[in-house]
Amino acid sequence: MGKLLFWIVLIVLVLFVARIAGRMAAQRQADAKPGQKKTSRKEPPQPKPLESMVRCAHCGIHLPRSEALLQNGQTWCSADHARLGPAKR
Template identity: 40%
Template sequence: MTRILFWIALIVLIGMAVRAKLKKMSSQQPPFQQPPRPQEPAREIESMTRCAHCGLHFPASEAVRADGLDYCSPGHVRLPPQ
């Protein structure tokens, strides 16, 4: 009977110690917060154009121009416009 009381008391003491430790840890650490992200500079809106052959829309700065038409790649310049 004494052994059973000893083990019960030991389990209760260990449980109380773990609970106290967890409580102490949770009060020390602030809740997780993501660091503020640096603001990216505002980008200008770029105009889009359409490939004369396949109809793909893409930024005008990437266009391959030939005969007054815009193409998405040099390979499409050789193909007929549609």
């Protein structure tokens, strides 16, 4: 029983060392690629700037201002809704 436990522990240790060696080799290979900007994993991604939302005058859907169509002082989600005009509510 003692020999079996010894071999199991030894196999687990060998697999653990092989995994660490594989990760280190992959990291070295990624660092050695020319033309790529080196980035640290600890840097958080830059957040996107917040954009105001507007409401379509026809269907009422809210969408980012940069995607909206502005005509005659009103915002629309598409050219079709701008052509149809404001909804009768």
